Amino acid sequence: NKMDVDLITVIPTVSTGSTDADGDLLFDSLEIENAVAVPGGTSILQSVSVFHKVDQTVTFDLIFFQVTKDVGTAGDPITWGGSSESAVADGAVLMGHVSISDWCDLVDVQIATKTNIGLVLQAASGTSSIFCIGVCRGAASGDHVAATNVDIRLGFIKD
Numbered sequence: 001n002k003m004d005v006d007l008i009t010v011i012p013t014v015s016t017g018s019t020d021a022d023g024d025l026l027f028d029s030l031e032i033e034n035a036v037a038v039p040g041g042t043s044i045l046q047s048v049s050v051f052h053k054v055d056q057t058v059t060f061d062l063i064f065f066q067v068t069k070d071v072g073t074a075g076d077p078i079t080w081g082g083s084s085e086s087a088v089a090d091g092a093v094l095m096g097h098v099s100i101s102d103w104c105d106l107v108d109v110q111i112a113t114k115t116n117i118g119l120v121l122q123a124a125s126g127t128s129s130i131f132c133i134g135v136c137r138g139a140a141s142g143d144h145v146a147a148t149n150v151d152i153r154l155g156f157i158k159d
Contacts, residue, residue: 004158005046008032012134013147015075025078026060026134027150029068035130036123037158045119047155050100052110054149058140059101062152065131066093066124078135095121095130099137 012027020026036043048062072079096119103112121130 004037006034006156006158008035008154008156010152010154011148012150012152013074014134014150015073016145016147020058020075020136020140022136022138023077024136025072025074025076026058026136027074028072029065029070029131029133030152031068031129031131032154033129035121035154035156036128039128040123040125041128042120042122042159044157045098045117045121045154046157047113047115047117047153048098048100049114049153049155050112051151051153052149053151054145055105055108055110056140056142056149057103057110057112058136059099059138061097061099061135061137062132063097063135064095064119064121065133066095066122068131069133071133078133093124095119101137 010030010032012030014027015024045064098114098117098119100112100114102114103110123130
């Protein structure tokens with residue numbers, strides 16, 4: 001019974017060539033490998049830092065699931081698919097969200113940080129991964145010029 005602290009960096013694929021709008025999918029299902037210490041285990045998401053390498057900002061939600069879920073195409077409005085949004089969310093085991101909105105301008109790059117989150121996450125049986133999507137909650141400050149210019153650093157406390 002020990003608690004480990006881990007910082008995991010993931011790089012989503014975002015849309016390029018058009019400015020994201022409110023409700024657009026910033027990125028689709030992104031696997032966060034080893035988010036928990038043992039298959040089917042739990043962790044606490046304590047912090048999130050987002051680093052945008054080409055000086056763009058967008059308010060967005062990170063939405064966490066136990067399993068991968070296709071909710072559309074980056075740059076287009078989010079779609080759940082099927083006839084029942086709640087059934088789709090239930091099937092993907094929706095676990096919570098974190099809003100990213102407080103950007104710090106570092107001249108040619110931007111960073112946003114959210115701390116003291118305390119969101120408990122649990123991996124599905126047989127895996128140590130969790131999944132997230134990014135949904136825009138406002139217009140981006142400009143186009144993403146490269147699909148991999150956003151780094152997300154997640155701070156976990158694992159059991």
